[in-house]
Amino acid sequence: MISLPMATEALAAEKLFDLGPLPVTNSMIFGVIIAAALLTIFGLAARSSQLWPKSRVAYWFETVTELIKGMVVDTFGGDEKRALRHFPLLITLFVFILTCNLSGLLPGVGTITYNDTPLFRAWTTDLNSTLAMATLALATVHIYALKEIGARGYFRHFFSGNLKNPMNIFIGLNELFGEILRLVTLSLRLFGVIYGGEALLSAISVLAGNFGWAATLPIMFLEIFVAFVQAYLFMMLTASYLVMAVSHGSEESETHVVQPAGAKG
């Protein structure tokens, strides 16, 4: 009987050691390394940034930042002030997720072992970390909505119309449920796509045997594409949630000027 190979990776990140009561897993270690590297390189770029950049690092990073800023401002319907308020979070999410997605394809990640557990594991192939990022993004959305349209507007965002009508209550409960579902989809999508891709890579390389290096090459390119799409998607969905959080319910408050929501996705 032919049996397909199992993925060599475990579904959950493996524990390496305990730091007090906190079990430190391999994905946490690699995530911290990636974060430190990104902070260093962006800090260097920011320090050498000037009106007429002479440093190449600064030039490239300014270009990337400008590109992402354009996308974010587009999502906010051209409202640059509001877009720039959330820009730091959004660009951090994009760059960090993208680097973590791509880091899973580096040689040595998942193959260097220490006491039979892989020493490194891409940060986004762990459901805990994607759930943490989704929680952070959605908490920002809700706190921003509360600050922007107030507690009443926030409540009316879910329960709109006449509250004596049971249908409106039902719709509101559905909206609340959808809010929880957002958390699940946002985290599970990123985790599923990146983890599925890595499991696919290892399964293909086992199936191809000696020609694994050739067989995994097309999948590699697919993975690079998917890494970009998923990072972009996470950022854009967070941005459009931010836009949507204040676009409804604010019809009642006259003081708040409603911008047309250029929400996509």
Place this chain on the structure above:
Amino acid sequence: MEVDPSLIKGLTIGLGAIGPAVGIGLIGAAVVGAVGRNPEIQGKILATAFIMVGLVDAVFAFVLLILFTTS
């Protein structure tokens, strides 16, 4: 009755690929039509299309996830 697990895996990936394949096909058709109608906003259309492709792709990723993590 003993069912070969390979058969189940093959059916999982085969049936699970139908939906996302149709979805991406529809997105592609819509993008081509939209770009043909107003080519000047091609960038915006493509950005939205990539978001949609990512959303549809996730469904297939779940199939792969289930396929590779069950024995």
